Amino acid sequence: METSKTAPMPTIRRLPAYLRLLIEYNRAGLEWISTTAIAAELDLKPIQVRKDMSFTGIIGKPRKGFEVKESISAIESFLGWQRESKAVLAGCGALGSALLGYRGFTHQGLKIQAAFDQSREVIGKTIHGIPVLDIADLKKYVIENIVTVGIITVPEQFGQQVADIMVDSGITGLWNFSPVKLKVPSNITVQNEDLSSGLAVLSVRLGENQNNEL
Amino acid sequence: METSKTAPMPTIRRLPAYLRLLIEYNRAGLEWISTTAIAAELDLKPIQVRKDMSFTGIIGKPRKGFEVKESISAIESFLGWQRESKAVLAGCGALGSALLGYRGFTHQGLKIQAAFDQSREVIGKTIHGIPVLDIADLKKYVIENIVTVGIITVPEQFGQQVADIMVDSGITGLWNFSPVKLKVPSNITVQNEDLSSGLAVLSVRLGENQNNEL
DNA sequence: TAGATTGTTAATCGATTAACAATC
DNA sequence: TAGATTGTTAATCGATTAACAATC
Numbered sequence: 001m002e003t004s005k006t007a008p009m010p011t012i013r014r015l016p017a018y019l020r021l022l023i024e025y026n027r028a029g030l031e032w033i034s035t036t037a038i039a040a041e042l043d044l045k046p047i048q049v050r051k052d053m054s055f056t057g058i059i060g061k062p063r064k065g066f067e068v069k070e071s072i073s074a075i076e077s078f079l080g081w082q083r084e085s086k087a088v089l090a091g092c093g094a095l096g097s098a099l100l101g102y103r104g105f106t107h108q109g110l111k112i113q114a115a116f117d118q119s120r121e122v123i124g125k126t127i128h129g130i131p132v133l134d135i136a137d138l139k140k141y142v143i144e145n146i147v148t149v150g151i152i153t154v155p156e157q158f159g160q161q162v163a164d165i166m167v168d169s170g171i172t173g174l175w176n177f178s179p180v181k182l183k184v185p186s187n188i189t190v191q192n193e194d195l196s197s198g199l200a201v202l203s204v205r206l207g208e209n210q211n212n213e214l
Numbered sequence: 215m216e217t218s219k220t221a222p223m224p225t226i227r228r229l230p231a232y233l234r235l236l237i238e239y240n241r242a243g244l245e246w247i248s249t250t251a252i253a254a255e256l257d258l259k260p261i262q263v264r265k266d267m268s269f270t271g272i273i274g275k276p277r278k279g280f281e282v283k284e285s286i287s288a289i290e291s292f293l294g295w296q297r298e299s300k301a302v303l304a305g306c307g308a309l310g311s312a313l314l315g316y317r318g319f320t321h322q323g324l325k326i327q328a329a330f331d332q333s334r335e336v337i338g339k340t341i342h343g344i345p346v347l348d349i350a351d352l353k354k355y356v357i358e359n360i361v362t363v364g365i366i367t368v369p370e371q372f373g374q375q376v377a378d379i380m381v382d383s384g385i386t387g388l389w390n391f392s393p394v395k396l397k398v399p400s401n402i403t404v405q406n407e408d409l410s411s412g413l414a415v416l417s418v419r420l421g422e423n424q425n426n427e428l
Numbered sequence: 429t430a431g432a433t434t435g436t437t438a439a440t441c442g443a444t445t446a447a448c449a450a451t452c
Numbered sequence: 453t454a455g456a457t458t459g460t461t462a463a464t465c466g467a468t469t470a471a472c473a474a475t476c
């Protein structure tokens with residue numbers, strides 16, 4: 001059976017920006033939004049926004065556009081953000097702590113329930129209201145609490161090790177902020193975040209611009 | 215004149231990972247590396263690595279591959295990472311502080327010289343060795359120190375305002391971590407980092423896998 | 429030599445964009 | 453009604469991959 005094809009990754013990556021805008025519109029009391037408006041706001045082409053929206057299954061109305069509230073639900077549901085996934089975070093350094101403090105995740109289907117670290121100095125404490133536990137207890141915690149997502153913010157050299165523990169505990173989704181290519185079984189979903197990629201793009205584009213200005 | 219075409223963005227985004235691997239190889243005392251090896255390590259196809267490498271201008275040797283040291287220079291030079299760009303960071307919250315603490319930037323052509331904030335509580339202090347100044351003095355500082363890159367880690371509602379100040383000060387590259395579409399003149403390079411995009415991809419892929427397992 | 433690896437040209441694949449009829 | 457906007461099908465564009473001769 002040929003079900004509706006899964007959305008292209010670039011589409012998936014753009015949806016959160018649409019969602020943010022829709023929520024703003026909703027807060028402002030607006031009931032309809034056109035892809036023309038979304039595109040203008042986000043510096044995209046209307047046709048692209050329309051294509052993207054179509055993947056979520058929502059249907060618009062000629063002349064009016066899309067119902068704001070309905071679109072919010074459609075995107076949230078498409079992304080699986082209406083129901084929360086339980087997550088744990090390993091590595092309470094600067095970046096880990098920053099993520100623990102990010103309140104937006106609650107609206108993005110992610111509930112960070114506990115953080116883990118090696119260091120005596122943070123174990124037992126609380127960061128932004130989230131308890132920090134001994135990393136030795138991670139497996140037990142994950143099994144008892146049916147955690148599905150693991151966030152990895154440990155230093156590079158511990159990345160693989162922590163991933164192994166998480167996978168071994170039954171976690172199936174890894175959000176990896178360490179600059180290591182993790183080796184995991186094929187049934188595990190890994191999403192890598194790599195700041196250097198973005199910096200590389202910035203650097204190259206800055207260089208190009210400088211040349212153009214000569 | 216048709217100079218060598220500029221590299222595709224996906225290529226640029228992959229180069230830092232190659233660079234990291236090459237540096238590891240170099241540290242291990244290895245002198246040559248093949249694209250086959252790079253690909254195996256990073257879970258890519260050799261042909262893709264070869265194509266990517268070709269954009270940096272480096273030339274390999276049949277049967278041996280690429281000279282490690284030479285490749286490091288080639289990528290660093292391609293990315294413009296051998297000479298440092300001066301940067302300032304605005305917004306010393308959790309994320310901003312985390313970035314200030316990231317030591318890797320020095321090898322990636324980025325020198326964060328100063329941080330700026332609104333809050334009396336942090337102004338005058340130092341975060342990871344970097345002085346925090348009053349955001350009111352940003353313009354003066356940027357002009358005096360010929361800063362070219364601005365890192366934006368302020369809360370959403372201040373993003374545009376801070377970008378305006380930076381652009382007004384003469385900064386030409388913005389690395390934007392606030393989830394706002396910045397409106398800036400066309401000669402300004404903006405690189406947006408958006409955590410929600412990555413989370414969206416993770417969520418969707420996790421959802422797909424769950425379905426497959428039923 | 430044999431064979432691993434390179435660099436280049438061509439084919440394929442997938443995402444974006446254009447075109448346009450349908451709708452209110 | 454006129455015209456803005458939708459949804460869909462087709463064309464274009466750009467990145468990835470395949471094919472293969474050249475090299476050491």
